[in-house]
Amino acid sequence: MKSVQTKFFLAAVAILCNLNIFSQDLTTAKGELILPQAKDWGLSIDATKLIKSPGFDYLTSVQSISAKYFKDAQTAYRFGFRVGLNNWTSKAYVTDRAAVTSSVIAYPAIVAVKENKWSRNSMALGLSYGIEKRRGSTRLQGIYGAEVGFYVSRARDRFTYGNKLDPLSTTAPVTVDTLGDAMSSSVFGRAGNVDPSPSIQGVQGAARALDRKNGLTFSLGARAFVGGEFFPLPRLSIGGEFGWGLGFSMSGRSETIWESAGEAKIPGGQSTPTSVKKTTVDGPQSFKLGLDNDNGSIFGGTSASLRVNIYF
Numbered sequence: 001m002k003s004v005q006t007k008f009f010l011a012a013v014a015i016l017c018n019l020n021i022f023s024q025d026l027t028t029a030k031g032e033l034i035l036p037q038a039k040d041w042g043l044s045i046d047a048t049k050l051i052k053s054p055g056f057d058y059l060t061s062v063q064s065i066s067a068k069y070f071k072d073a074q075t076a077y078r079f080g081f082r083v084g085l086n087n088w089t090s091k092a093y094v095t096d097r098a099a100v101t102s103s104v105i106a107y108p109a110i111v112a113v114k115e116n117k118w119s120r121n122s123m124a125l126g127l128s129y130g131i132e133k134r135r136g137s138t139r140l141q142g143i144y145g146a147e148v149g150f151y152v153s154r155a156r157d158r159f160t161y162g163n164k165l166d167p168l169s170t171t172a173p174v175t176v177d178t179l180g181d182a183m184s185s186s187v188f189g190r191a192g193n194v195d196p197s198p199s200i201q202g203v204q205g206a207a208r209a210l211d212r213k214n215g216l217t218f219s220l221g222a223r224a225f226v227g228g229e230f231f232p233l234p235r236l237s238i239g240g241e242f243g244w245g246l247g248f249s250m251s252g253r254s255e256t257i258w259e260s261a262g263e264a265k266i267p268g269g270q271s272t273p274t275s276v277k278k279t280t281v282d283g284p285q286s287f288k289l290g291l292d293n294d295n296g297s298i299f300g301g302t303s304a305s306l307r308v309n310i311y312f
Contacts, residue, residue, distance in 0.1 A: 026139070032234045034139060035073065036311040040235075042068035042076070045308045068132065068309075078147055080128035089119045090185040097163050097180065098172040114162025118183045118191055121158075126151035143241065144226040151219040157212040159183065159193050165276045167204070167261040175261055176206040200260055200279050207260035210278065215252030215285065221245050235311040246291050254283035 026034050036042060044066035068076040096112035130147020161181060166174045176194065183191040191209075198207035227241025258279045 026137075028234055034231050034234045035141070036068075036070050036076075036235065038070055038072045040070045040311050042070070042309055042311040044068070045310075046306070066307075068311075074134045076132040076134070078128070078130040078132050078145070080126065080130075080147070080149060082124060082126040082151075084122070084124040086122045087119070088122075088187070089117060090183070090187075091115055091117050092183065094162060094180050097174050097177065098166070098169070116162055116181070116183060117160045118185065118193070119158045120155060120188065122153065122155040124151070124153040139231045141229045141231070141237070141239075142227075143229060143239070144224075146222065146224045148222045149220075151217075153217045155214045157191065157193075157209070157214075159191070159209050159211070161208065165259065165261055167274045167276065175204070176208050176259075178206050181206075181208045195258065198258060198260060198279075199281065200258065200262065202264055203260045203262040204274060205261065207258040207279070209256050210259050211257040213255045215254050215283070217249065217251040219247060219249040221247030229307075229309060237309045237311075238306065239309060240306050242293070244291070244293055247289070249286075249288040251286045253285050256281050256283065 028034065046066075065081045067079045067081075069079075070076045092115070093113040094116050096114045099112035126149060128147050128149030130145055132143055132145040135142040135144075163174050163177075163180070165176065166172070178194050178196050182194045185191075193209040193212075194206055195208075196206045200207060223243045223245030225241045225243035227239055229237040229239030231237045258281060259276065260279065261274055261276050263274055264277070
């Protein structure tokens with residue numbers, strides 16, 4: 001099944017082709033030039049971002065600013081810029097496990113609850129530069145060219161739990177609950193903050209994350225593109241493009257602080273009583289080198305993007 005964006009793009013192309021048959025004038029009745037000229041600037045907006053489909057949200061989708069400067073009527077320099085600083089928090093009520101195990105709940109009293117919180121801070125920065133060539137002498141213009149760019153990003157997750165771990169309590173012991181402590185959201189999905197089989201010596205049961213610093217991700221790439229623009233109004237066009245790029249991406253090691261209950265060995269072979277401790281665990285690095293269309297590139301575009309361009 002075709003996506004909403006793809007259907008919208010194809011419909012727009014069909015409309016523009018029909019409009020082109022009836023209107024080929026390059027100036028308005030007032031003598032205004034329709035096509036961009038030398039020393040003009042342009043701003044591009046990805047119109048597919050304006051279509052709120054069920055699978056789209058403004059937090060995870062790539063947003064960027066694209067600009068053009070025309071050396072002459074057939075040649076433009078392209079600039080891309082993206083900067084993002086996001087702070088996001090999700091809260092959820094969970095059963096107060098100590099209260100439930102230490103007291104009798106009588107109908108119709110409500111179940112005692114506490115609050116869990118998941119906070120994510122993220123940073124993203126991207127820059128690109130390219131050259132665009134144009135062909136055509138009518139309102140319908142063909143475009144092609146190439147560009148290079150780099151992109152860096154980082155994210156950090158912090159977790160707080162309403163149920164404080166207390167495995168030594170004789171009346172209401174509280175340990176890590178693989179279901180009750182697990183967090184999720186409609187935006188980012190599952191948090192992965194509970195590990196049922198942690199790599200921690202002497203651990204008893206599961207572990208839950210307190211702080212996770214994702215490694216810095218750095219991407220570098222180049223792409224070639226081809227597409228077209230139609231000018232229904234002076235200095236305003238609607239167009240689309242398809243790109244193919246080569247990209248390299250590297251992600252540094254992550255660092256996660258886990259909280260768990262367990263016993264620690266002491267000299268002489270004896271064990272300390274069960275207690276709650278924190279353990280820092282490093283994650284793996286990753287590298288990626290690939291040739292792909294824009295859906296998989298560092299530029300964050302789409303193969304059937306629909307763009308609105310304004311020139312001045």
